Amino acid sequence: MYITITPQKLDANYSQSSADFVGYLEKENEGLKEADMEHFFNQYGDEISAEEVIKEIDGNTAKLKKKEPKFYSITVSPSKYELKKLQNSSQDLKTYTREIMKDYVASFNREINGRSITIDDIKYYAKIEHQRTFKGTDFQIKENQPYATKILQLKTEIRNIQEGRAEGNIKKMRKEIAKLERQAPHQSRGVERKRIVQGMPKSGNQSHIHIIVSRKDASNTFSLSPGSKHKASEVEMHGKKVKRGFDRDTFFAKTEKTFDKTFGYKRNYAETYKARKTFVKNPNLYFSTLMKLPANEKALAFKMITKTGLPIVPTIPVSQAQIALRVFKRLRRGAEMAIKSSSIGI
Numbered sequence: 567m568y569i570t571i572t573p574q575k576l577d578a579n580y581s582q583s584s585a586d587f588v589g590y591l592e593k594e595n596e597g598l599k600e601a602d603m604e605h606f607f608n609q610y611g612d613e614i615s616a617e618e619v620i621k622e623i624d625g626n627t628a629k630l631k632k633k634e635p636k637f638y639s640i641t642v643s644p645s646k647y648e649l650k651k652l653q654n655s656s657q658d659l660k661t662y663t664r665e666i667m668k669d670y671v672a673s674f675n676r677e678i679n680g681r682s683i684t685i686d687d688i689k690y691y692a693k694i695e696h697q698r699t700f701k702g703t704d705f706q707i708k709e710n711q712p713y714a715t716k717i718l719q720l721k722t723e724i725r726n727i728q729e730g731r732a733e734g735n736i737k738k739m740r741k742e743i744a745k746l747e748r749q750a751p752h753q754s755r756g757v758e759r760k761r762i763v764q765g766m767p768k769s770g771n772q773s774h775i776h777i778i779v780s781r782k783d784a785s786n787t788f789s790l791s792p793g794s795k796h797k798a799s800e801v802e803m804h805g806k807k808v809k810r811g812f813d814r815d816t817f818f819a820k821t822e823k824t825f826d827k828t829f830g831y832k833r834n835y836a837e838t839y840k841a842r843k844t845f846v847k848n849p850n851l852y853f854s855t856l857m858k859l860p861a862n863e864k865a866l867a868f869k870m871i872t873k874t875g876l877p878i879v880p881t882i883p884v885s886q887a888q889i890a891l892r893v894f895k896r897l898r899r900g901a902e903m904a905i906k907s908s909s910i911g912i
Contacts, residue, residue, distance in 0.1 A: 567820055567836075568643040571633035571792050571814065573782075584623040584637055584778060588616050591693050591776050604656065606691045609664055619691045619778065626689055628787070632911060638792055640777040642666065642821070644875055646770060647870065655773040656694050657683050662828060663692045669790070670779070670822035675811045688790065690779035698772040699765050706752035706762045713750040713761065717743050792817075815843075825869045835859060836867035871909045 595603045608616040626637045642663070644652075652658040667690060671683050678687055700707055706715070720739050726732040750761040753844040755769045783790050792812045803851065818839045826833055835841050856867055 567600070567644065567818075567825060567839075568641075568832050569818055569821060570639075570641045572639045572641070573637070573793050574637050576633060576635060581638065582632065583620065585620050587637075587639065587778060588620050588623075591695070591778075594602075594695050594697055601716050604696070606693050606696045607660060608662075608689075609667060609685055612660075614691060620722075622689060623691070623778060624779055625867050626786050627785075628782060630781060630789070634781070635791075635793070636781055638779050638781065640670075640775075640779060640792075642775040642827070644774065645870075647770045647774055647834075647837070648829075648831060651831045652773075655696065655771065658829070659694050659775055660692075661771060662825060663698060663777065665828060666821045666827065667692075667777070667822050669817055669824055673792075673813050673817035673820065674790060676788075676811065678783065683783070683790070687783045687785075688779060689782070689784045692775055692777040694773060694775055696771075696773045698768045700754060700762055700768060700773070701728055702764055705752050707764055710750045710762055713746045714763065717746050720746075797880050815839075834863060834870060836870045 574584070576582070588658075591606075605612065606616065606619050609615065623637050630636055641829065667688070668685050671685055671688055672752065674683055676683055693734065720743050723732065723734060724736050724739050727734045744868075747761050752762040753759040754762055754766060758767075781789055781791060781908075790812075792814070822839050825831055841855070844855070856864060859867060859910055
């Protein structure tokens with residue numbers, strides 16, 4: 567499960583309104599029949615219009631400053647292994663969304679009028695999408711980039727020759743381009759394989775969830791920020807102890823358990839939030855734990871690691887210490903990309 571929580575973008579190129587973001591989420595409905603469209607929904611309602619979403623989010627911003635985010639975007643992307651467990655992607659993911667938003671409110675260390683906040687205290691809207699395209703941050707694009715650069719250079723040289731600004735063998739250059747296209751490490755699937763480039767649709771089941779949640783509570787009175795730098799803590803304000811903070815670790819861990827419970831999913835160690843955190847903080851322990859898994863679980867773990875872009879141990883050294891040392895040296899430069907390409911957000 568890969569989850570991100572992102573504040574509203576508020577630089578000069580973005581509007582104070584949620585309209586741009588909502589419009590972006592509507593893009594997949596373009597050209598579809600009404601019956602095939604995915605609509606916005608919330609905890610209790612389905613088929614909510616984009617206009618209503620904009621009106622409700624933009625109208626729920628009392629006392630927020632111009633440079634403060636008015637809403638947060640939560641993106642929930644199940645792995646292909648998790649998606650296989652679903653019977654109906656759209657309906658199952660709606661059910662899952664409504665459950666994890668309960669996990670969301672439970673991760674706030676806040677009270678409203680002396681009580682813990684509940685699902686009815688937040689204002690959110692969600693939408694299921696079924697398509698994804700490759701972005702510049704994807705490891706496939708990054709690893710294909712040297713080939714893309716050479717191909718672009720050759721195409722520029724050909725154009726210069728054709729327009730009389732240079733001389734050269736166009737036929738030879740075109741052969742070199744074709745060769746580079748084939749040599750690029752990441753190719754699309756299907757009968758006609760092509761070099762993966764930005765904007766190309768990803769194959770397979772790409773269903774995921776977009777959630778837009780208001781910064782203010784449903785009464786438009788209290789600020790509830792999942793971007794708070796504070797975890798569960800208490801401070802004294804005006805002579806009173808006040809709870810504050812949002813615990814992302816708690817939220818991510820709970821969403822994982824909620825998926826497993828809701829759909830009867832048996833989670834492998836390699837795809838747990840705990841494992842990803844261990845990988846970041848203590849790679850020695852991470853790989854040591856992998857090697858201690860039962861044979862079947864270990865084989866599946868390494869398969870998952872390979873599919874999600876995380877590096878894998880090339881050989882099995884003599885000791886656990888050697889494993890950690892060799893792997894750590896290989897991972898140090900690529901660790902950030904590996905985590906970003908994995909199936910669980912940190």
